[in-house]
Amino acid sequence: MTQEYRDLSEAKELSILLAGFGGQGILFAGKLVAYAGLLDGREVSWLPSYGPEMRGGTANCSVCLSDSPIGSPLVTDPDVLVAFNRPSYDSFIDKVKPGGLVLVDKSMIDVCPLRADIRFEGIEATRLAEDNELSGLGNVVAVGKLLQLTGFSTVPQVEIAIEKSVSAKHIDLLEFNKQALALGFAHQSEADCAR
Amino acid sequence: MSEKILMKGNEALAEAAIRAGCRHFFGYPITPQSELAAYMAKRLPKMGGTYLQAESEVAAINMVYGASAAGVRVMTSSSSPGVSLKGEGISYMIGADLPGLIVNINRGGPGLGSIQPSQADYWMATRATGHGDGHVFVLAPSTVQEMADLARMAFDLGDRYRMPAMILADGLLGQMMEPVEMPDPINPADLPPKPWATTGTKGEREHNIVNSLSLVSQVLEDMVLERNERYQRIKEVEQIAQLEHTEDAELVVVAYGAASRIARSAVNAAREEGLKVGMIRPITLWPFPTKAIEDVCATAQAFLSVELSTGQMVDDVKLAVSGRRPVSFFGHSGGIVPTPAEVLVAIKKALAGEVFHILPFHSKLEAGD
Amino acid sequence: MAAEKSPVLFERTSALTDKVTNYCPGCLHGITQRLVAESLDRLGLADTAVGVSPVGCAVIAYEFYSCDMVQAAHGRAPAVATGLKRARPENTIFTYQGDGDLASIGMAETIHAATRGENITVIFINNAIYGMTGGQMAPTTLPGQITQTSPYGRDVKAAGNPIRVCELLSSLDGVALAQRVTVDTPSNVRKAAKAIRKGFEYQREGLGFSIIEVLSSCPTNWGMTPYKALEWLRENMIPYYPPGVYKDVKAGE
Numbered sequence: 001m002t003q004e005y006r007d008l009s010e011a012k013e014l015s016i017l018l019a020g021f022g023g024q025g026i027l028f029a030g031k032l033v034a035y036a037g038l039l040d041g042r043e044v045s046w047l048p049s050y051g052p053e054m055r056g057g058t059a060n061c062s063v064c065l066s067d068s069p070i071g072s073p074l075v076t077d078p079d080v081l082v083a084f085n086r087p088s089y090d091s092f093i094d095k096v097k098p099g100g101l102v103l104v105d106k107s108m109i110d111v112c113p114l115r116a117d118i119r120f121e122g123i124e125a126t127r128l129a130e131d132n133e134l135s136g137l138g139n140v141v142a143v144g145k146l147l148q149l150t151g152f153s154t155v156p157q158v159e160i161a162i163e164k165s166v167s168a169k170h171i172d173l174l175e176f177n178k179q180a181l182a183l184g185f186a187h188q189s190e191a192d193c194a195r
Numbered sequence: 196m197s198e199k200i201l202m203k204g205n206e207a208l209a210e211a212a213i214r215a216g217c218r219h220f221f222g223y224p225i226t227p228q229s230e231l232a233a234y235m236a237k238r239l240p241k242m243g244g245t246y247l248q249a250e251s252e253v254a255a256i257n258m259v260y261g262a263s264a265a266g267v268r269v270m271t272s273s274s275s276p277g278v279s280l281k282g283e284g285i286s287y288m289i290g291a292d293l294p295g296l297i298v299n300i301n302r303g304g305p306g307l308g309s310i311q312p313s314q315a316d317y318w319m320a321t322r323a324t325g326h327g328d329g330h331v332f333v334l335a336p337s338t339v340q341e342m343a344d345l346a347r348m349a350f351d352l353g354d355r356y357r358m359p360a361m362i363l364a365d366g367l368l369g370q371m372m373e374p375v376e377m378p379d380p381i382n383p384a385d386l387p388p389k390p391w392a393t394t395g396t397k398g399e400r401e402h403n404i405v406n407s408l409s410l411v412s413q414v415l416e417d418m419v420l421e422r423n424e425r426y427q428r429i430k431e432v433e434q435i436a437q438l439e440h441t442e443d444a445e446l447v448v449v450a451y452g453a454a455s456r457i458a459r460s461a462v463n464a465a466r467e468e469g470l471k472v473g474m475i476r477p478i479t480l481w482p483f484p485t486k487a488i489e490d491v492c493a494t495a496q497a498f499l500s501v502e503l504s505t506g507q508m509v510d511d512v513k514l515a516v517s518g519r520r521p522v523s524f525f526g527h528s529g530g531i532v533p534t535p536a537e538v539l540v541a542i543k544k545a546l547a548g549e550v551f552h553i554l555p556f557h558s559k560l561e562a563g564d
Numbered sequence: 565m566a567a568e569k570s571p572v573l574f575e576r577t578s579a580l581t582d583k584v585t586n587y588c589p590g591c592l593h594g595i596t597q598r599l600v601a602e603s604l605d606r607l608g609l610a611d612t613a614v615g616v617s618p619v620g621c622a623v624i625a626y627e628f629y630s631c632d633m634v635q636a637a638h639g640r641a642p643a644v645a646t647g648l649k650r651a652r653p654e655n656t657i658f659t660y661q662g663d664g665d666l667a668s669i670g671m672a673e674t675i676h677a678a679t680r681g682e683n684i685t686v687i688f689i690n691n692a693i694y695g696m697t698g699g700q701m702a703p704t705t706l707p708g709q710i711t712q713t714s715p716y717g718r719d720v721k722a723a724g725n726p727i728r729v730c731e732l733l734s735s736l737d738g739v740a741l742a743q744r745v746t747v748d749t750p751s752n753v754r755k756a757a758k759a760i761r762k763g764f765e766y767q768r769e770g771l772g773f774s775i776i777e778v779l780s781s782c783p784t785n786w787g788m789t790p791y792k793a794l795e796w797l798r799e800n801m802i803p804y805y806p807p808g809v810y811k812d813v814k815a816g817e
Contacts, residue, residue, distance in 0.1 A: 047370060
């Protein structure tokens with residue numbers, strides 16, 4: 001366990017790929033990250049997969065945060081992969097930059113082949129959300145964990161991002177989203193999470 | 196100054212069009228421009244405007260023709276195969292000197308092609324949006340902010356010169372979200388009057404006729420030549436390009452839209468290695484910014500066009516360079532977005548004096564092809 | 565001593581310009597065009613009217629009407645009229661189209677403007693042939709009818725059957741008025757005038773799409789004298805395309 005990983009909180013550029021099934025709130029989770037970046041005054045981009053790709057049930061989105069103008073918004077080799085299901089993990093794990101980070105929703109992915117050159121973190125985001133009467137907000141729990149791990153922004157900023165991103169139709173879910181964020185942010189990584 | 200918000204390119208363009216005084220939208224569903232139409236469908240009816248889903252692309256562009264004849268700001272949006280179908284109506288708009296905005300969220304072709312980002316409609320947009328001797332303004336945004344800003348500009352230019360204007364973007368720009376600051380809204384009632392419009396004579400003037408037909412050859416030639424003079428004037432004063440690091444550049448990369456974002460990353464990477472590389476990003480594709488290219492010919496030793504096509508804009512680069520410097524090409528087609536690393540390889544080849552036309556499939560193509 | 569003024573019994577309608585039309589001798593376009601202009605005049609709509617001319621024999625109708633005019637691509641007149649009407653609903657919008665324009669290349673535009681209940685008035689000249697291009701088979705060419713492109717007579721097995729436009733459109737909910745008329749006799753001209761007026765009235769009342777189909781002759785391309793052409797129209801076209809009201813939303817009133 002002496003492997004050196006990059007300190008992503010200092011990164012001038014952070015590229016994140018979030019991937020999972022349609023309906024898991026992947027695009028929304030990405031939007032929270034991007035919006036927080038905007039609020040922090042950084043350059044940001046958010047790009048979803050679109051078209052027939054979505055029909056097969058998988059969804060992913062690329063988010064870039066940067067201190068300088070963003071080139072391609074399409075993240076092909078992410079600093080961070082957030083995988084919400086096994087097919088997404090399998091598709092993208094080899095693309096993660098050496099020294100990067102992968103965060104998986106362990107309630108959806110049990111055993112994964114690992115890479116020694118990237119940091120591996122897990123959180124049972126979906127189950128945690130359900131256990132705390134926040135069913136359906138596993139995506140936001142994962143964003144909280146991502147925030148804890150990378151420091152891509154701060155809790156107050158992501159809370160504002162939530163306020164900006166939750167549509168008027170779902171305004172009653174605002175507080176639940178914030179609770180989910182807090183839940184993920186406070187989550188203690190297990191020492192054997194990689195197993 | 197309004198607050199920066201996070202918006203999809205398609206939606207930012209739609210909102211900016213509304214803020215430019217456009218209250219009428221006619222379209223037909225096609226990926227990847229759907230959010231644009233959906234945004235209009237949500238907003239326009241609530242502000243006394245028209246969102247109409249036409250029976251076809253052909254009908255949609257002819258509705259634009261009709262509404263433009265009536266003197267209002269009007270638009271349609273589509274993607275490549277749909278824009279082919281609109282060719283007829285666009286030609287009629289050119290022939291009848293009607294403004295109007297046509298958005299092409301370019302996807303891979305020919306045929307049904309793909310729905311992924313592409314710049315393979317450059318020729319169609321700049322050479323032949325329809326039959327006949329004519330042009331439309333072609334504006335190429337590269338950010339969500341520009342999707343908004345160029346929508347406003349397209350309406351203004353179209354009205355000023357009585358020409359259709361096209362925004363040529365792609366799925367990447369349409370689908371992505373970036374921070375955007377919206378321009379202040381214009382009240383349609385405050386727009387300059389259009390005395391030529393068919394608004395009904397009200398018994399106060401001779402009848403106006405909106406028409407592209409002229410059966411007398413000399414009359415038609417006079418009309419075509421007048422329009423051509425307008426084109427020459429536009430070429431003189433309306434070229435827009437963004438120049439980056441060109442002052443001392445030995446190699447100038449030319450790229451627009453989504454490709455320019457990737458090219459910029461590659462140019463910056465090259466600069467970090469101490470290589471003298473710059474970039475010209477055409478914002479107007481028609482009129483093509485030939486002056487910017489002519490200007491840098493004095494210092495640049497070579498040019499490299501980077502596109503999401505098999506090489507279309509490179510023709511215009513070569514015309515502007517006019518044989519004074521070698522012009523190379525690198526691109527991907529079929530909806531594949533090149534990586535900055537690939538472009539950097541092409542940059543280094545060009546700096547090493549190679550002249551090439553590289554496509555990934557046969558990257559060993561002979562020099563000068 | 566001033567001459568005593570005689571009463572004016574008939575005068576040029578101000579909704580037409582002085583321009584001499586390009587229609588052939590014996591063609592019924594001239595009558596129909598005048599009826600449209602008269603209707604606009606009598607209803608006081610000429611100042612707010614915008615007409616759409618088609619591609620076909622009436623292509624330069626924009627020179628004949630004194631109201632604002634827009635020339636449309638082949639078949640697209642209903643789409644162009646839709647744009648004109650949606651942009652300025654207060655204006656009176658009409659199209660003036662032939663059978664090739666309306667029922668062939670522009671059928672999609674026709675049907676969809678009709679089913680949308682687009683509040684416009686369509687004047688449809690059905691003369692069973694393409695006139696301007698020199699007499700080719702039209703969507704309304706009768707079975708067995710000889711044209712330049714059906715030289716052995718229209719064989720419905722190979723070329724398909726004619727389309728009865730009013731009948732077809734009458735099933736659509738957006739249609740306020742679908743009426744077929746002829747202008748072959750003075751009394752029929754009067755009936756046609758009434759139908760065309762009704763179309764514009766319905767538009768004024770916002771009732772939706774109105775179409776008046778006018779059976780017309782084409783002596784030039786039919787290869788007949790004007791008189792023989794009218795006889796042919798009565799003997800062949802009227803039985804296949806019976807005049808009448810096919811849809812009238814106010815019929816019960």
